[in-house]
Amino acid sequence: MNPVVLISVLALGITAAVAGIALYVISRTFHVVEDARVDEIENLLPGINCGACGYPGCRGCAEAIITAADDGDITGFFCPPGGNEVMGKIARKLGYQAQRQMPTTAVLLCNGGMDKAPVKYRYRGPEKCFISHELFLGPAGCAYGCLGYGDCVQACDFDAIKIDPKTGLPVILEDHCVSCGACVKACPRNLIVILPRGGQNQRVWVACQNREKGAIAIKNCKAACIACNKCVKICDQIAQAVSIQNNVAVIDQERCTRCGTCVGECPTGAILANFSLFEELGEPALKDGGKQ
Amino acid sequence: MRRDTFPLGGVHPPQRKYTADRPIIALDPPAEAVVFMNQHLGAPAQPLVQKGDQVRVGTLIGRSRGFISANIHSPVSGKVIKIEPRIDISGYRRTAVVIETQGDDWEDSVDLDDTPTRKISFTPDKIIKTIESLGVVGMGGAAFPSHIKYMLPENKKADTLIVNGVECEPYLTADHRLMLEKPDQIMQGIEVMKKAGRISYALVGIEANKPDAIDLLAEKAKFYPGTEIRSLRVKYPQGAEKQLIKALLNREIPGGGLPMDVGCIVNNIGTAYAIYQAVVHHRPLVDRVVTLAGSGLKNPGNYRVRVGTSVREMLNLAGDQMPPDTEKVIMGGPMTGKAILDLGMPVSKGTSGILFQNRRECSSGPSLNCIRCGRCIAVCPMGLRPYLLEKLCRMKNFQRAEQERVMDCIECGSCAYGCPSGIPLVEYIKYGKNRVLEIMKKRREK
Secondary structure (H helix, E strand, O other), X not given: OOHHHHHHHHHHHHHHHHHHHHHHHHHHHOOOOOOHHXXXXXXXXXXXXXXXXXXXXXXXXXXXXXXXXXXXXXXXXXXXOOHHHHHHHHHHHHOOOOOXXXXXXXXXXXXXXXXXXXXXXXXXXXXXXXXXXXXXXOOOOOOOOOOOOOHHXXXXXXXXXXXOOOOOOEEEOOOOOOOXXXXXXXXXXXXXXXXXXXXXXXXXXXXXXXXXXXXXXXXXXXXXXXXXXXXHHHHHOOOOOXXXXXXXEEEOOOOOOOOOHHHHHOOOOOEEEOOOXXXXXXXXXXXXXXXX | OOOEOOOOOOEOOOOOOXXXXXXXXXXXXXXXXXXXXXXXXXXXXXXXXXXXXXEOEOOEEEEXXXXXXXXXXXXXXXXXXXXXXXXOOOOOEEEEEEEEEOOOOEOOOOOOOOOOOOOOOOOHHXXXXXXXXXXXXXXXXXXXXXXXXXXXXXXXXXXXXXXXXXXXXXXXXXXXXXXXXXXXXXXXXHHHHHHHOOOOEEEEEEEOOXXXXXXXXXXXXXXXXXXXXXXXXXXXOOOOHHHXXXXXXXXXXXXXXXXXXXOEEEEEHHHHXXXXXXXXXXXXXXXXXXXXXXXXXXXXXXXXXXXXXXXXXXXXXXXXXXXXXXXXXXXXXXXXXXXXXXXXXEOOOXXXXXXXXXXXXXXXXXXXXXXXXXXHHHHOOOOOOHHHHHHXXXXXXXXXXXXXXXXXXXXXXXXXXXXXXOOOHHHHHHHHHHHHHHHHHHHHHO
16 A cells, blocks of 8 residues: 555544544533523524614524513513514513513604605716715605615515605515514615504504694695694594694504594595505595505 | 925816806896805804894804805895705705895995095904905805914914905806906905905915906006016816915925915905905905806806805896706806805805806716826826725725825816816815714824
8 A cells, every 4th residue: 555545544543533532521511401491492483683672683682581580580582583482482481471562563664765756866976875865855755755775675584664656765574574664774764664563554644744834734745744734633532642833743552543534634635544544445545655 | 486386296278268258247136035154164153133034235144154255245235934854955954044035224334435545544353353244255155254374373373364366167267357347346355354364475376368457557566565466377176276286386385284284275266356355345245246157148257146045146146047958057166166056056156157158068977997197196286196085985995095195185176177087076075075084183182
């Protein structure tokens, strides 16, 4: 046999044996006992690492839940994508009472698409909302409305946001939305909020954030909230859920009965509902825009 | 004569100074003047007039508020018809006083005579006070209130006054014309500034592409001891104060520092003239020379317009109209100026030029990926790494951006000018600078 072959086999073999023994000894002496429950909890979690719970990924959340469980309290943990189902399973596994929360979804607070808020000038800078927001009021002249360059679309890991080519506004697909809040952080104008999905997945919201006075707001956008108080007056007889704050109507989601009266009452169509109001009101109350 | 320049980076954009031989034409006051209360850097002025008030040219209509702020004077005579928020050059609504012009009636205190006089009998404090009260700000573009530059802290001392006649931006010729037409007044203004800063030595930096101005001022400088005219090699951005100091004196301002840290006070040629007018003739800053440029214009040139004249009105007064193929209207120079959103935008104290570009001139292709050619690093006059800063700002890693000295960027646009991938580097870096500024402010408050 060629001595070169022999020497290399021997040398490598001995190195391998020494290294193997060393590795074995080291792994034994420095062995870390992992809590087996962390793996179990992690398997129960959706595994999408969205960060909505406030922890770095699902494993981070699982570790935090186990630590909290050992301290005797897992209230305060909630996995928005997994919802009550996942949290129920986790609570049962750890022997706790499940804490129920209303499922949520992301909602866009602007209805001023290109049809309602016409573009006044062409913006030629980088097509990013955060850059455009830094420089100008936005092509429509509204300092509060959606810019439509799709920072939220890029931020969404679940393909839940699409830009509607007709209006130029992002559309949030509720079926895909896990309410992780990535779009909320991405929007430089804070136009996306996480709202409770509401009973039977029905909700009503004010799709405008324009804090200018009504006359200025309506000049730039036909769908702006002009703070005319109509919705407040009508709702005062029903649920007292609507109020005007900073020249914008705000609906208290906990009080709202989802009757949809204010949607029909709004003169500019700034209040939106995600359900059809036709049966309830007996007539087509929505002029335009009622559906998302 | 020595030809100096700053050593690091820089670019050579085509100069296109087509209006250099057009004399300054004084335009009539506009029919309506829109006077913003924040024409300067710092806190906006407090409006002093009310709707319906009669004002004359030079009436104080906005009082400075805070340390870094400036007074605003009425550029026309007539009636205040509105005080309302209007969209200004930044794109946001700011308080503006709208004045309807009736005649051209100046305040009695203003001396309209512009013949140069050689007598200055003011004390430095009196000069600074006059500059402050008459609202003189830097005319180069940033509109930094001028009087603050001369109010040095106790522990700082300036030994050199630098007068910036570089005008390195393409198209702009306003300062060039001013040097040719008002050399005596400018030299006189420099004397006033020297006195205000208690400085005995002044350096005027002019780029070599203005030989007539250099010769003329050098001729005049013979009669003004302590003032030297220096010809500089043509390179953008030589008009930036940090680069100019480096080119003239080979001194480097420390990061985050001011010219006074290296014993300099830097003022523009336009400011020298404005200071001369303010101190000698008691004339507040109500008008300025603006270069009107663009390939499609019939009457491009240099015009002396009142502050508050809208671009539309200025075109009318100049006997011109917007070229039909205009794609972009820029206020300021093409490298650092801002595009405006409608022609109602008024000229402010810091507007040095108005440029009309057609589609071909302002075409920017799609922004492609960075190919790491390093051209932006080669041209950055501040020695930064623009490609890295752009990425850090785009990805919102502001902590790292601050470490990479994003705040030292002077936003000259040299990096984006030469980028083969057409990346809008400056926009992202500007965004990052604003965010880092916020973070720094928060940290200071803690």
